[in-house]
Amino acid sequence: MHKRIVVLTGAGMSADSGLRTFRDADGLWEGHDVMEVASPHGFARNPELVLDFYNQRRKQLLEASPNAGHQALAKLEQYHSVSIITQNVDDLHERAGSKDVLHLHGELFKVRSTRGPEVMEWRKDLLLGDLCSDGFQLRPDIVWFGEEVPLLPKAAEITNSADILLIIGTSMQVYPAASLVHYAPPGIPIFFMDPKPNMSSSNFSNLEIIPERAAVGVPTLVERLIDTGT
Structure with a gap:
């Protein structure tokens, strides 16, 4: 039936x-405190660290099956x-x-504007200076803690x-x-x-x-x- x-x-x-995700080891995700790499506060404090973290996760996912x-x-x-x-x-x-x-x-292979609704497919590295069509920095399309x-x-x-x-x-x-x-x-x-x-x-x-x-x-x-x- x-x-x-x-x-x-x-x-x-x-x-x-x-x-792997942060659930595997005492709140660490691939060696990082999750609040450093998966929160708006962490992104505001060190955007390059956060972008690099998700760039590594994206590469890892491209190799996974x-x-x-x-x-x-x-x-x-x-x-x-x-x-x-x-x-x-x-x-x-x-x-x-x-x-x-x-x-x-959210999804690793998508990014979105930090200030608007724009979402797009993204499989390469995301860097500081990568902007949406309105000129705002792009960020991973991930729901972070506190969002x-x-x-x-x-x-x-x-x-x-x-x-x-x-x-x-x-x-x-x-x-x-x-x-x-x-x-x-x-x-x-x-x-x-x-x-x-x-x-x-x-x-x-x-x-x-x-x-x-x-x-x-x-x-x-x-x-x-x-x-x-x-």
């Missing part, structure tokens, strides 16, 4: 593709309606073939439409993204996959916890959803 499956993904989804978990979610679209809401700023879901992906926290998450209402609406909810590779500790689970319709099956799961089934009677890495657990879960729909 055709189901509407909504998937929330976080850092663990891309970990097996070699991409989707893992078996990304590919399995793309395969699931052949059998069910699948919407992915990701906290990740990489494009590995899209490269694997997923068609309906919402990036809550609003403009796509959150749309993400909540998508989550509210789910027949089945998958939560993969996210600690569900970073708000407001962590609040999305509460928009799921009451009683629907929820699968939570993480090597170190920190959700409790006592909070949700319909929660199944799968203590696996995404690249290992997602293909197995997808085959189950294809075969049985639950």
